[in-house]
Amino acid sequence: MARCVTRYFGETEYEESAILRFPAGLPGFEGEREFLAIEQPEQRPLVFLQSLSTPELCFVTLPVFAIDRNYRLEITEADRELAGFRPNEEIRIGENAACLAILTIEESGVTANLLGPVVINLTTRLAVQAVAPQISYSHRTPLPFEGGARAGEAPGCCS
Amino acid sequence: MLLVRRRAGESIRIGEEIEIQITEITPTRVTLGILAPREVPVVRSEVRLTRDQNRAAAGPASLESLAKLAGALRLR
Numbered sequence: 001m002a003r004c005v006t007r008y009f010g011e012t013e014y015e016e017s018a019i020l021r022f023p024a025g026l027p028g029f030e031g032e033r034e035f036l037a038i039e040q041p042e043q044r045p046l047v048f049l050q051s052l053s054t055p056e057l058c059f060v061t062l063p064v065f066a067i068d069r070n071y072r073l074e075i076t077e078a079d080r081e082l083a084g085f086r087p088n089e090e091i092r093i094g095e096n097a098a099c100l101a102i103l104t105i106e107e108s109g110v111t112a113n114l115l116g117p118v119v120i121n122l123t124t125r126l127a128v129q130a131v132a133p134q135i136s137y138s139h140r141t142p143l144p145f146e147g148g149a150r151a152g153e154a155p156g157c158c159s
Numbered sequence: 160m161l162l163v164r165r166r167a168g169e170s171i172r173i174g175e176e177i178e179i180q181i182t183e184i185t186p187t188r189v190t191l192g193i194l195a196p197r198e199v200p201v202v203r204s205e206v207r208l209t210r211d212q213n214r215a216a217a218g219p220a221s222l223e224s225l226a227k228l229a230g231a232l233r234l235r
Contacts (some may be wrong), residue, residue: 007219008222008225012202026193026213027202027206027207027209027210027213028209028210028211028213028214029213042226042229043225043226043229044229044233045229045232045233046225046228046229046232056219058174059213059215059216059217060216060220060225062232066232102212102213103226103228104183104212104216105213105216105218105220105225105228106215110228113209113213113216115205115208115209115213116205116206116208116209116212129209129213131203131205131206132205136207139205139208139209139212141213143228143232144231144232144235
């Protein structure tokens with residue numbers, strides 16, 4: 001077991017195998033390569049993406065289906081490759097992949113980035129922020145979004 | 160905004176070092192080939208939007224506001 005300091009939950013222990021590796025970081029955070037996905041019972045259905053190199057950096061996210069149950073993932077070839085999906089491998093959210101939208105929490109309200117969700121390959125534990133090749137969703141989708149699955153139905157997520 | 164009409168196979172230059180080639184045109188999209196010095200970042204505009212949004216999202220939120228949000232999501 002390794003330990004790290006988190007932005008919201010003090011010190012936490014984690015298994016090496018739980019680490020999510022972002023080979024390209026995230027846009028604006030290219031140097032941040034390793035994160036943990038932290039789920040806390042009292043914060044469900046939120047999922048926290050905690051940086052392992054910067055304790056103050058923790059993205060608050062939601063599984064995309066909790067926002068829009070009809071969400072359709074669009075991902076470029078380059079991003080598929082970065083996350084280690086094989087050329088013909090189908091990406092199935094809730095099975096071989098998790099898909100999280102990063103939330104922006106402001107006084108005026110909460111928005112979710114459905115344009116560029118974080119896609120996690122649950123087989124390789126590689127992850128990428130996959131900015132869609134076509135603009136079908138907004139990077140500032142207001143929450144709550146009525147099309148979301150109830151929290152209890154949201155796939156419980158990154159393990 | 161400067162508008163330039165080009166066909167597939169043609170290109171334009173921006174300054175001395177940047178060349179943009181029109182590689183392929185279909186009814187719904189064009190493919191551009193971009194030659195630029197390594198130090199010039201070339202990204203799709205949506206990636207820039209996501210970068211700015213990530214920076215805004217990285218700002219601290221209080222645990223109370225998060226618990227409130229989580230509660231509201233559970234109640235839906």
